[in-house]
Amino acid sequence: xxxxxxxxxxxxxxxxxxxxxxxxxxxxxxxxxxxxxxxxxxxxxxxxxxxxxxxxxxxxxxxxxxxxxxxxxxxxxxxxxxxxxxxxxxxxxxxxxxxxxxxxxxxxxxxxxxxxxxxxxxxxxxxxxxxxxxxxxxxxxxxxxxxxxxxxxxxxxxxxxxxxxxx
Numbered sequence: 001x002x003x004x005x006x007x008x009x010x011x012x013x014x015x016x017x018x019x020x021x022x023x024x025x026x027x028x029x030x031x032x033x034x035x036x037x038x039x040x041x042x043x044x045x046x047x048x049x050x051x052x053x054x055x056x057x058x059x060x061x062x063x064x065x066x067x068x069x070x071x072x073x074x075x076x077x078x079x080x081x082x083x084x085x086x087x088x089x090x091x092x093x094x095x096x097x098x099x100x101x102x103x104x105x106x107x108x109x110x111x112x113x114x115x116x117x118x119x120x121x122x123x124x125x126x127x128x129x130x131x132x133x134x135x136x137x138x139x140x141x142x143x144x145x146x147x148x149x150x151x152x153x154x155x156x157x158x159x160x161x162x163x164x165x166x167x
Contacts, residue, residue, distance in 0.1 A: 032076060038054050038055065042083055042111060059072065074097070074100045117151070123149075125162055127141075127163065
């Protein structure tokens with residue numbers, strides 16, 4: 001009697017609008033396993049660009065057809081997320097993501113916001129050699145800083161100037 005009186009709330013839909021795929025479509029289990037093993041947790045120092053680069057490299061190893069490869073990326077991307085990143089994904093508005101590019105942009109905007117970009121760019125422009133750091137070590141550290149500051153727009157000449165003035 002009590003069971004029939006209970007109201008059960010509906011389960012919310014996914015943020016991802018289900019793309020059209022063939023009826024006989026199956027995702028390779030090895031592909032899914034590789035994606036699941038490369039998780040992004042959303043901690044402050046984790047680089048979302050690294051996850052996207054690894055995710056795309058794994059996706060490019062498997063072929064599902066030209067029209068379906070975008071759908072695959074969209075369908076399995078959330079399997080590469082955990083902790084804060086998974087929570088972010090679950091909190092997206094229902095059926096708000098319709099393409100892989102839209103998902104990629106939303107993910108990057110959340111975990112690599114403009115404020116982080118400008119902070120990294122400022123740190124890079126203010127580069128200085130550490131005490132007892134060799135020239136090679138300093139150069140490698142600057143290159144690492146540049147890799148973390150995606151889309152920095154610095155020319156080779158500007159990078160050399162930053163390095164020279166930081167020595």
